[in-house]
Amino acid sequence: MKTQHLAPHVGHRYRHGAWLAGGLATALVLLLSVTSGDAGAAPVVRGSDAEALRLLRDAGGSVRATHYEGTQFITTWSDTGGDKRATTSLVRVTHTPGQGTYIEVRRTTADASRGTYEPDSTGARGGLTGFTPKMLDLMVRNYAVVQAGEDSVCGRPARVVEARRPDGSPAGRFWIDRDTGLMLHRELLDGQGRAVSITGFYDIRIGRPKPQIHEVQTVATPWGRELAAADLGLLRRDGWTVPNSLPGRLELYDARQADQGGIVHLVYSDGLSAVSLFIQRGELDERRFARWRKIDTGGRTVYEHNALRRWAVWDSDEYVYTVLADAPQGTADAVIAALPHGGPGFWGRLGRGLKRLGSWLNPFE
Amino acid sequence: MSHLGDRLTALVDGELDHDERDRVLAHLAGCAECRAEADAQRRLKQRLRSLGDAAPSPQLLTSLYAMGEPGGPIPPRARSMPGAAKPPVVARPTARRPARAGGQGGSGPARRGLKSGLESGVGGGGGHGAGPGHDLAPGRGKAGRRLPRMRYLAVGAATFAVFGIGTAGFVAGGDNGQLPRVAPALDQFAVEHALTSGDVPITDRDPAEEVTSRP
Incomplete structure (x- = not known):
């Protein structure tokens, strides 16, 4: 009799425990999904201005729809071990809608050299905007994009748009031509409000370009093979390091592979800064980097070079890593530190060896 | 007291030969006292057998x-010395x-x-x-x-297998094999980076190509 009374009670308690366990598991999954470190799950910075966003979005279309020619300057500031320096390049750009943009690097405004041709068919923007549509989505997520008044660039009236951090400090500024919508000038700022890099027109002329002969050295088209999530999963399974995010709220938004050599290109951004990570199998040929700055990281050497962009090259466990950053120095350093350095370690070496043994024994491999 | 003595016990035990058994049985046929004694001995024998099944x-x-x-440590077996008596056979x-x-x-x-x-x-x-x-x-x-x-x-055997496979794997994983020595194509990377980030697609390979100034 006692058992008959107890049985339903125990069963009820058991079901209650199952519900409790299920609830805890669900809560744990939700908690992990929130705290997984995925930049996509980071809280969205609110307060963006719709008109400011429209100006930025339209700037991309205006670049392709407008005749223009002019000289751009690109300046990047760096501070490597107390050695503060600014590097500037002058670039002559000539754009014809429906065709493309000729880009020529000049040592001075009077010096011409062979350049690069970027067809409009690639969807590129001649390097004027400094962001892609995907980057703009990330910018809205990480910054408050607002209008910040009016100004003038090269004598042309411009509207100013700012991307602000959650604390209200500006992280990026854009000067957009009031008449054509072209991006005339843009700045990337660090946490102290200092300019990290500036790209803007030194002079500009709106209208049909004068006929001239361009000697093209490179036709700039991005690597054709885009890597989907499944491709990235296969790479990870094969031992490649493919982070979904990097320090500085940088999120992976593009991944491609070269047609030859199997080089993988991963692109990260928070909307303003852009970091490219190139990975290829092999050992670094260090002789090519004799003039670069050597940084010792736990017995391994990282070769760094700051010019228009911040470069770092090193090898680690069968892979050569090349980081190319348009980002503040601190962000670039944190990205480099977050990537693999040194050997595979005990378990990595053991796993690699067992994998090799398995492949030797597998007649179908 | 039985007239047959030990022969009565031998009869009960089945140890008499054919002639002796006939003579004893002939006596029992006419002697009630000996029959009683024989019955008593048979019952005793049956009882003893039944005790064995308990x-x-x-x-x-x-x-x-x-x-x-198992008890404590086993004492060493005594070795037989030449000339000494052989140890007793263990039954x-x-x-x-x-x-x-x-x-x-x-x-x-x-x-x-x-x-x-x-x-x-x-x-x-x-x-x-x-x-x-x-x-x-x-x-x-x-x-x-x-x-x-x-x-x-x-x-x-399992320990040996694990350590053996582990050692073989560790050794096999140590050699980088025929890895190619590579020098990243920096100019190509610079253009690829610019195209995917909306930047100006120019190379950034040689610092001598840029005008450098110190503030």
């Missing part, structure tokens, strides 16, 4: 089994021929021999001649020792 109590079995457990108790109760059994009889003897209806020790526990009978005791030995063997 099962021992569990407590007794437990005590006897405990005597068969092993069997189920077919149990020893007499109270025999010269040693202190460490084999459990199987004991149990068999008990199950056959006769208690007793480990047979005569067994030494003081240093010569355990084969059978269950030996099988009991074989099992852990197999376990040790299996564990040892």
Whole structure:
């Protein structure tokens, strides 16, 4: 009799425990999904201005729809071990809608050299905007994009748009031509409000370009093979390091592979800064980097070079890593530190060896 | 008192030959006193046989089994020296021929021999001649020792396999093989980076190509 009374009670308690366990598991999954470190799950910075966003979005279309020619300057500031320096390049750009943009690097405004041709068919923007549509989505997520008044660039009236951090400090500024919508000038700022890099027109002329002969050295088209999530999963399974995010709220938004050599290109951004990570199998040929700055990281050497962009090259466990950053120095350093350095370690070496043994024994491999 | 004496006992035990048995039976036919004596002896014999079928109590079995457990360290076996007398032959108790109760059994009889003897209806020790526990009978005791030995063997083989495969894997994983020496194509990377980030697609390979100024 006692058992008959107890049985339903125990069963009820058991079901209650199952519900409790299920609830805890669900809560744990939700908690992990929130705290997984995925930049996509980071809280969205609110307060963006719709008109400011429209100006930025339209700037991309205006670049392709407008005749223009002019000289751009690109300046990047760096501070490597107390050695503060600014590097500037002058670039002559000539754009014809429906065709493309000729880009020529000049040592001075009077010096011409062979350049690069970027067809409009690639969807590129001649390097004027400094962001892609995907980057703009990330910018809205990480910054408050607002209008910040009016100004003038090269004598042309411009509207100013700012991307602000959650604390209200500006992280990026854009000067957009009031008449054509072209991006005339843009700045990337660090946490102290200092300019990290500036790209803007030194002079500009709106209208049909004068006929001239361009000697093209490179036709700039991005690597054709885009890597989907499944491709990235296969790479990870094969031992490649493919982070979904990097320090500085940088999120992976593009991944491609070269047609030859199997080089993988991963692109990260928070909307303003852009970091490219190139990975290829092999050992670094260090002789090519004799003039670069050597940084010792736990017995391994990282070769760094700051010019228009911040470069770092090193090898680690069968892979050569090349980081190319348009980002503040601190962000670039944190990205480099977050990537693999040194050997595979005990378990990595053991796993690699067992994998090799398995492949030797597998007649179908 | 029987008129037949020992022959009556021999009759009951079936030890008389044919002629002697006929004469004894002829006497019994006319002698009521001897018939009664013969009946009494048969009943006694039957009772003794029935006593042999009685099962021992569990407590007794437990005590006897405990005597068969491994004791302390086994003293070394005495080696026979040249000229010395040979050690006595050790008799092993069997189920077919149990020893007499109270025999010269040693202190460490084999459990199987004991149990068999008990199950056959006769208690007793480990047979005569067994030494003081240093010569355990084969059978269950030996099988009991074989099992852990197999376990040790299996564990040892597994350990050897794990360490062997692990060492081979570690050694095989140490060599980088025929990795190519690569120098990243920086100019190509610079253009690829610019195209995917909306920047100006220019190379950034040689610092000498840029105008550098110090603030």
